[in-house]
Amino acid sequence: MQPRNNLDQASVIPDALKDFTIVEEPFYRASGEEVALFEAAYRMRIPVMLKGPTGCGKTRFVEHMAWRLGQPLVTVSCHEDMTAADLVGRFLLDADGTKWHDGPLTMAARLGAICYLDEIVEARQDTTVVIHSLTDDRRILPLEKKNEVVRAHPNFRIVVSYNPGYQSVLKDLKESTKQRFSAIGFDYPDDLAEAEIVAKEAGVDSAIASALVRVAQRSRNLRGHGLDEGASTRMLIHAAMLTRQGIPIAQACRMAIVLPITDDPDVREALTAAVSVCF
Ligand SMILES: Nc1ncnc2c1ncn2[C@@H]1O[C@H](COP(=O)(O)OP(=O)(O)OP(=O)(O)O)[C@@H](O)[C@H]1O
Numbered sequence: 001m002q003p004r005n006n007l008d009q010a011s012v013i014p015d016a017l018k019d020f021t022i023v024e025e026p027f028y029r030a031s032g033e034e035v036a037l038f039e040a041a042y043r044m045r046i047p048v049m050l051k052g053p054t055g056c057g058k059t060r061f062v063e064h065m066a067w068r069l070g071q072p073l074v075t076v077s078c079h080e081d082m083t084a085a086d087l088v089g090r091f092l093l094d095a096d097g098t099k100w101h102d103g104p105l106t107m108a109a110r111l112g113a114i115c116y117l118d119e120i121v122e123a124r125q126d127t128t129v130v131i132h133s134l135t136d137d138r139r140i141l142p143l144e145k146k147n148e149v150v151r152a153h154p155n156f157r158i159v160v161s162y163n164p165g166y167q168s169v170l171k172d173l174k175e176s177t178k179q180r181f182s183a184i185g186f187d188y189p190d191d192l193a194e195a196e197i198v199a200k201e202a203g204v205d206s207a208i209a210s211a212l213v214r215v216a217q218r219s220r221n222l223r224g225h226g227l228d229e230g231a232s233t234r235m236l237i238h239a240a241m242l243t244r245q246g247i248p249i250a251q252a253c254r255m256a257i258v259l260p261i262t263d264d265p266d267v268r269e270a271l272t273a274a275v276s277v278c279f
Pocket residue numbers: 027028029030031052053054055056057058059060061163189197201233234237
């Protein structure tokens with residue numbers, strides 16, 4: 001498929017963003033209306049939040065959408081120690097004195113890219129507030145240290161992801177941050193779709209892929225009964241890839257699913273038993 005650019009304005013990607021452009025189509029198997037919903041929000045410049053469990057396709061989706069829309073994608077993995085300066089930029093010393101360096105958020109806003117803040121709840125709330133003026137109708141980013149106000153490029157968009165399962169009182173978004181976003185809910189795909197994804201991503205036949213999906217479903221039934229989350233699509237792909245290296249499927253499941261997902265011997269045993277009935 002050719003990338004489709006749905007923008008009204010012709011967009012020439014600036015050199016600084018060339019490395020952030022996705023040239024080849026990232027394979028994404030849609031489960032519902034998420035592509036149309038994202039495009040609608042995109043056209044209206046409404047910030048989008050992707051919510052769903054780990055390894056269910058959120059990052060792949062945003063990569064696919066950036067490719068589809070012909071827009072560069074600047075990704076930031078959020079973490080506790082991230083500061084506003086890490087997003088916005090800072091003065092750095094060089095041979096001629098100090099020189100301002102735009103952070104990823106400023107670069108995306110100034111030049112026009114989709115800025116994807118992955119796992120936004122990991123960042124401290126006093127860091128995430130820097131996106132407020134960019135995510136309301138002002139679409140500006142004041143750079144206080146530099147005495148400059150960046151007006152966001154027409155193609156600038158902001159997308160964030162988070163996993164509602166990890167939410168806690170300590171780690172949650174401020175109400176005023178949340179309410180700036182629209183949201184698209186993600187979950188593991190249905191069994192046929194998930195088997196198709198595993199088969200395609202790992203290059204295995206559909207019988208192995210379907211068996212692995214059955215393993216995942218059983219592990220997902222253990223959610224809340226010893227497991228915080230069931231096996232993700234990502235884990236199934238890893239197990240499938242190991243089988244391609246000649247590892248027997250039960251052992252591949254142990255290595256890619258059972259051991260990483262829990263340290264509890266009873267839950268491991270339950271999972272191992274669940275795995276063995278799937279083949
Ligand atoms: N719908 C899908 N279409 C194609 N591939 C998918 C899909 N869902 C999951 N995958 C595969 O699963 C892998 C994990 O997905 P991805 O990295 O997008 O998860 P995520 O939701 O961003 O997880 P995390 O919250 O841990 O970052 C991808 O690399 C891709 O191989």
